Amino acid sequence: MVGVFYAVIPAGGSGTRLWPLSRAGHPKFLHTLTGTSASLLQATVDRLGQLAEPESTYVVTGVAHAAAVARQLPALPDANILVEPSPRDSCAAIGLAAAIIAARDPHAVMGSFAADHLVRDGDAFASAVRAATDGARDGLLMTVGITPTHPETGYGYLRCGEAVGAGQVRRVAEFTEKPPYEVAVSYVESGEYFWNASMFIWRVDVFLAELLRQQPQLHAGLMRIAHAWNGVDRERVLGEVWPTLPKISVDYAVMEGAAAAGLVGTVPGDFGWNDVGDFHTLGDVLERDERGNVVIESDDGAVGKSDILLHDTDRTVVVPRSGRLVSAVGVHDLIIVDTPDALLVCPRDRAQDVKKLVDSLKERGNPHV
Template sequence: MPNNYVVIMAGGIGSRFWPYSRAEKPKQFLDVLGTGRSLIQMTYDRFLNISSSDRIYVVTNTRYKDLVKEQLPDLSDDQILLEPIGRNTSAAVAYPAFKIKQRDPEGVMIVAPSDHVVFKEKVFQDNINTAVKAAKGSEKLITLGIVPSRPETGYGYIQYHSSPLKKVKKVKTFTEKPELELAKKFVDSGDFVWNAGIFIWSIDTITKAFHEYLKDMAVIFEEGSQKYYTDQEQVFIDTAYSQCKSISIDYGIMEKASDVYMVKGKFDWSDLGSWDSLHEIKEKDGANNVIEGNAILYDTKNSFVKGPDDTLIVAQDLDGYLITKSDNVILICKKDAEKKFRDFLNDAKGKGEQFT
């Protein structure tokens, strides 16, 4: 544990959960599951058995600094890394990687999104510890793969070399969000897992990988960590991000590197990427409806209804719909219309910032 560092990525705006998730308070800061803890708080809690609180960092947008401080009061300002603009996951990994390198070049870094849900947390911790042990002092870049329960087209897939006696398996290929028929073949084959976007590597290995595959980005953040990560850190980062290209860590490094490995995660997991995925894990009535609020439903099934207690929602003859009222927005659409949410949000901006 002393050398384990956790980086929680919390910069997204959660557009596919609009209007419940808003620009001023996106889904990672919301109590989506009704547990009394927001998603980022649940993520933080999950890692306290893997690392100590002083070795947990959050990478987020500048506008969410106060939300992070409010919800995770044990973090110091130095542990809240503020991005002036979004530059995808490569920059969100490079910034803390080179910062931690100055603190502990022998450390192991665990990277996780802030808005995922994990059940069977003891199994999750065991899988992480397996990966940490394999990453320590090695050149391995390790990711967690989730055993698929269905042919899901919204997730990336990892194909791995079958090695029953090894817990850490060599990765063959990455495939991003396949069509349904291909996803079915992946699941039937038995040698594909979902890409959970959770990574484990030594600080030395990931910083070397940046120098090899994303050299410009590596030079920027290495220089900053050596010269400016004091009272001038935020001034430097604001400039550095304007020079970084926007690229994911998967495309930028993982799909190019040779020493890429996978630990098979056997815990229950959801990335909560959409209302549809939230519907899947919520308690449902006899018609497969999730109802949160006051609702009267007639001949309605497979739907998600959410609204404030002082609003009555009445719906009839719907199948697979989302009906939600959040503050000043009412949304009615197909529950699986996640590809349309960017359009919804962009068009809502045209009506005024107060709706986004």
């Protein structure tokens, strides 16, 4: 790869649909969910190790989790843990990193990767990102496209246009974030769409120019902050400006409009990507027994290993985190999450609705959220 590659990892969001395992106080990206001892965040940094040095790897996180992030990633310099004063959605988070990197290296290529996704094949992932940097260097805002398997309404969809250059890069004719269900169905059936895997690879100058065009207020705020970043006024400026930044995702703020202007490209990614959005999805990607059951043990040693007894039980996802005996009889396609203070039982096809449950708990002021 020509030049230094900068990796940016926005680590925000509590993973509501993974409640009661994931909590506001201990979000998804800090968890070991994959049967290894690495948290999703650590696994993300490890995976990016082929592409970026620790010195050019940045994590953007919130005040609540800055300490945990810093401790989980001892190889990263202190200065590379960017702490947001408050959550302002992904455009502010990614934009902050882009502005800071641009101040250091104006034409740098950076990639942004979620802290809490799973990738099965790290080498294939690195190859796809390298292929995307070709398009990024040529001035495209690059994405990685995943072949969709079902009409998921929580993702962005990329409609492919013509090839750009001799490599794998294709122009994106349309970028549609979170389409309605019927639209998602037609996209999947057409065979012309990829899922956007929330991976963005671009030259920081190209991204910031597009941000200036589409979101001038956000751009101006980030520039003020980046300008003050290495000075004595950093905290004062951050404190003043950050709360005024528009709260919007990068998909809506930049990508949809950039695609309409012909500025977005994509490369296909076939590396076992999964956003681990809910327990059903998690059950699909982890190792299962001969009856399709998945038991997601903890590796952190916080509780004793649970006894698990699944009798005549199929395709069930069990998350034992209380040290208690967890038993099921005659159950199929169920999710059972057993934590020290809360239990969840939910069919796998209702895994998305865990969010509603958490919303309901929040409304009641329940302390278990």
